[in-house]
Amino acid sequence: MHRITVIGGGLAGLTAAIAAAEAGAEVTLHEAHHTLGGRARTADAPYRRNEGPHALYKGGPHWTWLARRDLIGPLAPLPPLEATRLRLRHHGALRRTPPLAMLKLLHRATRHHAPVDTDFLTWATELAGEDGARAAAHYSAVALFHHDPGALSAAFVHERLRRATRLPPEAHYPRGGWSTLVDRMATHAWNLGVRLETLSRVDTLPEDSPVIVATSLDAARRLLKDDSLTWPSGRTTLIDLALHPLPRPRSIGGPPKGDAFAVSDLDAPGWIERFTAQDHTLAPAGEQLIQGQIPIAPHQTKADGVTRAEQLLDLGFPDWRERLTWRREAVATARTGAVDPPGTSWRDRPAIDRGDDVYLAGDQVASPGLLCEVSFTSALTAVSLALGRTCLDREHT
Incomplete structure (x- = not known):
């Protein structure tokens, strides 16, 4: 029986652990925090917010991988009326199309x-x-x-x-937040015999088994002492709000008026979304949970992103300041996945195989896909390489 060590308990680490265990390996997963999930963690009630807006895209191979194992779970569908409330800011004004x-x-x-x-x-x-x-x-x-x-x-x-x-739309939302997906993956891994070690920070790589490093690229660079492990990513201001709902009287001959489902900024990159539009379990009854992610340049500050977020809120969420019940702001650096400059593709990112039975998995390494799909595909590739096979059996892809 092969032995494999996985470092990191996010989506990449859990995927690697499951795939390796299904292939017959004895797997130990180490997670430095007290909970699994990485950037897919969901905060505890009353406001079950993700670390920035999250959606699971249906078009990638990871969707099939999850579905075959019954890991996707209940989804929170967007009501048809709410789907019509996507708004776009263009030349300073809000528009529907x-x-x-x-x-x-x-x-x-x-x-x-x-x-x-x-x-x-x-x-x-x-x-x-x-x-x-x-x-x-x-x-x-x-x-x-x-x-x-x-x-x-x-x-x-x-x-x-x-x-x-x-x-x-390809985007779908696990009901209850991303932690529900993480919990299902962790339970599946446990049932396969994976040893899940939380509060287990690894500073030195084990020498008696292949290692899959499924951390952020920054953490992998420090752990492996390899300065070549760099790749461009995004930097964003995160803003989370809870609001009392806006009264929505019906206009004559038209749909009820109210908050936008989401506001996309076409004048500059930015996105604000009302997550309780599809999942009312994310906030207490009578409140709306809104999350925004505003990309900011290296020289810009959190305040610059907050200013732009508030401009979108002013357009899409009338009187939001008077309805505010809770608010949180943060900056996320190198946590939005790899971005490819001109002349590069995913093949040019840091290689998964680092030699000496060490392999990388995560959303900034040499693997294709959209957002978290890179974590899934790189994890499956890392397991394949760690087990000395060119590809995983069809049953596991």
Whole structure:
């Protein structure tokens, strides 16, 4: 029987532990915190917020992997009426539909191959003009959270824009927050015989078994003492709010008025979402939980992101200051997954195989996918390599 050590108990670590145990390995997982989940943790009640807005995209192979093991669990569907409440800020005003130039770009982009070695803004401007290109780039921030998506590889941004605008939407929300998904994965791992060690910080790698380092890239760099483990990521201001609901009297001949479901900023990257629109369990009865993630540049501060978030709140959530019951702000650095500059792709990121039976898994390493999909696919690849096989059995992919 193979023995494998997994360091890190987030989505990547749990996926690696499950896949290795299913393949017959004896697995020990070490997590430095007292709870599993990594960035997929959900805060305790009364406000069950995730570490920034989260959604599980249905189009990736990880969805099938989770579904085959009955790990996805109950989802919180967005009511049809709420789905009509997506709002877009463009040229300072709130609107219900994308600008014509952006729609033209989305239509034309489906018939063109986006190049790896050209930035998205340059490529998209040639297709539909600068205004449409900038609006589309900023909208794509919902799937990459970078302060300047237009400066990234056209192929990288286009794929995320395509996934984020697909109909019906790919984004789904585990009922009760991401911790419910983490709990199901942890229970499944435990039932497979995985030894789950929390409050277990690892400072020295074990020498008697292959090791999968499923931490952030920064933590992996320190643990492995390898300065080459770097890759660009996003930096964001997180803002979480609880509000009393806005009275929603019905207008004559129209739908009830009220808060937006979400506000996407097309003037600059940013996204504000009312998570209780689809899952009322995330906040006490009579309150709304709103979360925003505003990308900020390296020279900008948390306050810069808060200012932009409040501008979106002013547009999409009338009188929100008078209805405020709770608020939290934070800055997240290098926690939004890898972003690929022009001339690079996922293949150029830090390799999974680090030699000497050490393997990386996480959302900034050399593996394809959207957001947390990179963690899943890199974890499966790491297990495959650790077990000395070219790929996992079909049963486990």
